[in-house]
Amino acid sequence: MQIPEYYNPVAREIAQALVDGFNRHYRLFRATSQQAKQLFEAAEWQGVQKLVRDRIQFYDERVHETVQRLKHQFHADLLDDEIWQQAKLYFIGLLTNHKQPELAETFFNSVFTRILHRDYFNNDFIFIRPAISTEYIESDPPSYRSYYPKQRGLRHTLRQIVADFGWRRPFANLSRDLAWVIRAVDEYFVQRWPQAEANLQIQLLSSAFYRNKTAYIFGKVVNGGQIYPFALPVLHDADGRLYLDTVLLEPWRIGVLFSFSRAYFMADMEVPSGYVQFLRSMLPTKTKAELYTMLGLQKQGKNTFYRDFMQHLQHSNDQFTVAPGIRGLVMLVFTLPSYPYVFKLIKDVFGGPKEVDRATVKAKYQLVKRHDRVGRMADTLEFSNVAFPKARFSDELLDELRRLATSSIEEGDDTLVIKHLYIERRMKPLNLYLMNSDTAEKERVVREYGDAIRDLAAANIFPGDMLFKNFGVTRYGRVIFYDYDEIEYMTDCHFRRIPPAPNPEMEMSGEVWYPVARGDVFPEEFGTFLLGDPLVRRVFLQYHRELLDAGFWQHKQQRIRDGHIEDFYPYPVEMRFCNRYPPQVRALAAG
Numbered sequence: 144m145q146i147p148e149y150y151n152p153v154a155r156e157i158a159q160a161l162v163d164g165f166n167r168h169y170r171l172f173r174a175t176s177q178q179a180k181q182l183f184e185a186a187e188w189q190g191v192q193k194l195v196r197d198r199i200q201f202y203d204e205r206v207h208e209t210v211q212r213l214k215h216q217f218h219a220d221l222l223d224d225e226i227w228q229q230a231k232l233y234f235i236g237l238l239t240n241h242k243q244p245e246l247a248e249t250f251f252n253s254v255f256t257r258i259l260h261r262d263y264f265n266n267d268f269i270f271i272r273p274a275i276s277t278e279y280i281e282s283d284p285p286s287y288r289s290y291y292p293k294q295r296g297l298r299h300t301l302r303q304i305v306a307d308f309g310w311r312r313p314f315a316n317l318s319r320d321l322a323w324v325i326r327a328v329d330e331y332f333v334q335r336w337p338q339a340e341a342n343l344q345i346q347l348l349s350s351a352f353y354r355n356k357t358a359y360i361f362g363k364v365v366n367g368g369q370i371y372p373f374a375l376p377v378l379h380d381a382d383g384r385l386y387l388d389t390v391l392l393e394p395w396r397i398g399v400l401f402s403f404s405r406a407y408f409m410a411d412m413e414v415p416s417g418y419v420q421f422l423r424s425m426l427p428t429k430t431k432a433e434l435y436t437m438l439g440l441q442k443q444g445k446n447t448f449y450r451d452f453m454q455h456l457q458h459s460n461d462q463f464t465v466a467p468g469i470r471g472l473v474m475l476v477f478t479l480p481s482y483p484y485v486f487k488l489i490k491d492v493f494g495g496p497k498e499v500d501r502a503t504v505k506a507k508y509q510l511v512k513r514h515d516r517v518g519r520m521a522d523t524l525e526f527s528n529v530a531f532p533k534a535r536f537s538d539e540l541l542d543e544l545r546r547l548a549t550s551s552i553e554e555g556d557d558t559l560v561i562k563h564l565y566i567e568r569r570m571k572p573l574n575l576y577l578m579n580s581d582t583a584e585k586e587r588v589v590r591e592y593g594d595a596i597r598d599l600a601a602a603n604i605f606p607g608d609m610l611f612k613n614f615g616v617t618r619y620g621r622v623i624f625y626d627y628d629e630i631e632y633m634t635d636c637h638f639r640r641i642p643p644a645p646n647p648e649m650e651m652s653g654e655v656w657y658p659v660a661r662g663d664v665f666p667e668e669f670g671t672f673l674l675g676d677p678l679v680r681r682v683f684l685q686y687h688r689e690l691l692d693a694g695f696w697q698h699k700q701q702r703i704r705d706g707h708i709e710d711f712y713p714y715p716v717e718m719r720f721c722n723r724y725p726p727q728v729r730a731l732a733a734g
């Protein structure tokens with residue numbers, strides 16, 4: 144560390160206040176993960192959902208507290224530049240031996256950028272580059288545990304692994320589950336297991352990952368130079384006993400658990416960078432930014448994303464262009480072809496019949512962030528004041544930005560600052576995807592589309608605008624919703640059947656003969672907007688006809704009001720042991 148030229152007690156105390164603010168944040172953050180374990184054990188599913196929702200607010204609350212403290216105690220907005228630079232150096236000194244230094248640096252940035260102007264956002268004042276290495280930080284308990292199956296046999300080792308999670312709830316039949324795990328591994332290797340090497344070991348992340356009704360065990364088998372990752376979802380059965388629902392062995396399938404369209408995990412991590420390193424060794428295609436985000440450390444995810452993105456800009460030369468597809472009425476959306484994300488700004492004036500305002504749009508995006516996205520809604524990263532190199536914008540896009548979002552941009556000679564921005568994974572808009580697919584794929588994706596609407600409904604989300612252009616298709620072929628300005632909670636909607644017309648003339652007239660109130664939804668009408676294409680219509684009606692009936696929606700509403708929380712499996716249901724090894728197959732195997 145560079146030693147400040149002279150001792151400055153104010154800078155020292157500011158640094159300490161920042162560390163205190165962060166430590167308080169992380170203590171509360173960790174407490175939620177410990178609570179998550181208890182809620183899982185107690186099968187308190189509403190509690191789990193509330194906890195993960197509330198946790199999202201913690202960071203901003205602690206940042207706000209610290210900003211207030213610095214302003215009141217030190218008049219932070221009036222300090223000399225030099226004091227801030229020294230505070231940064233003291234802060235680095237205080238992070239020696241800290242267990243979450245990268246998160247603390249990000250916290251420093253969050254506080255600082257709320258107090259000082261954008262001109263100060265450089266490495267002299269904030270952590271544009273990390274100052275402290277996160278490699279080899281020791282953790283107690285360690286981030287992962289190692290087991291050596293050669294010593295006591297595989298079955299015994301697996302049993303020990305599960306026991307070491309210490310869940311205060313018995314397994315219904317752990318021997319049966321472990322036999323299925325071994326059988327699934329056997330099938331995966333087509334009965335030809337790799338030869339055991341001298342270093343054969345199973346490494347497990349010490350904390351389970353809690354989300355909704357599931358606790359996930361993540362680990363990898365290390366054998367020679369090979370790594371075999373795996374994930375074990377642990378669920379409750381109808382009698383409240385635990386069981387292993389399946390084993391996931393393919394890295395991409397495990398990666399899907401960390402998809403941007405799912406809720407964040409809760410895991411008790413003393414050294415989060417250790418968890419991220421371990422997960423990256425299992426899932427090399429997942430970025431650090433994605434993993435931090437999915438571990439509930441969104442600001443770190445955002446910070447890391449931004450660093451990656453800036454680096455990508457240095458290593459590419461293509462232009463930002465308007466995103467392919469039908470232009471939004473509310474959002475102006477652009478993309479960089481060489482980078483798999485889209486950038487969304489709220490327009491100054493909304494087109495057509497839109498009744499929402501800017502604050503409502505922001506509130507809806509925030510709602511999605513806090514809600515369980517059940518694998519059907521894209522998560523967004525929200526940024527303020529992002530400076531882009533202006534030369535990289537296409538003329539068409541610059542023109543649109545100036546015409547449609549003047550209040551959200553600030554143009555300099557070389558930079559274009561976007562004052563408020565959402566960044567989201569790029570998908571193929573479903574309307575374009577349908578145009579370019581063969582019949583079989585079209586059928587599959589229309590069925591997926593209906594499933595997406597069902598899943599959203601089960602999670603208390605009504606999309607509002609269900610047109611195909613508002614859904615995207617991921618690289619794994621899943622259909623995901625991304626247009627949030629009209630979404631509503633299911634329980635706030637009023638699903639109605641259209642009353643019979645008083646006479647045939649009225650029906651033919653095209654006029655509405657019944658009063659319509661705000662929040663009224665007539666599912667019978669969906670077909671008119673969605674099912675023009677005969678093939679789409681046939682497939683939709685084959686699998687999802689009931690979505691056109693108000694009764695379906697009312698029934699879903701009732702289940703939500705009754706407090707029922709549906710099961711969502713982030714892997715194909717055919718992979719669940721109960722389906723994969725159904726009783727007759729098991730009987731045959733036993734016989």
Ligand SMILES: Nc1ncnc2c1ncn2[C@@H]1O[C@H](COP(=O)(O)OP(=O)(O)OP(=O)(O)O)[C@@H](O)[C@H]1O
Nearest residue numbers: 467468469471472473474476568569570572612626
């Ligand atoms: N994640 C994404 N991946 C790829 N394209 C996207 C994505 N999000 C938006 N788009 C493109 O941008 C267009 C407008 O986006 P979006 O639907 O979010 O805007 P909107 O203004 O809310 O739309 P609407 O007018 O339907 O309310 C989409 O139709 C699609 O073509």
